[in-house]
Amino acid sequence: MAKAKFTSATKTQAVPERIVQEIGLLATRIQTVICTAICVEFALQHQNGEYDREFAQCVKRNVVDELYRSREQAQKIYRDLGGRPFPGLTEDEE
Secondary structure, eight states: OOOOOOOHHHHHHHHHHHHHHHHHHHHHHHHHHHHHHHHHHHHHHTTOOTTHHHHHHHHIIIIIHHHHHHHHHHHHHHHHTTOOOOTTOSGGGO
């Protein structure tokens, strides 16, 4: 059985496509974590415990805001590599 020959051009095209797909999935996973963190923040803000508001602010600043920045960075890389933004993950819809 003959082995398929891969030119360097074929390998070059296959690797970026895989990277584009992985970065797209990363952006989707980050969005899921963002939504979860926002729910935690909201619950803490409306629970009226002694330190809940401080915890909520900490979650927002150190989790939600950082994840937004990470997602935006992943989306930029994704677009730069030729990917299209996923519905629900574009900056216009936030």
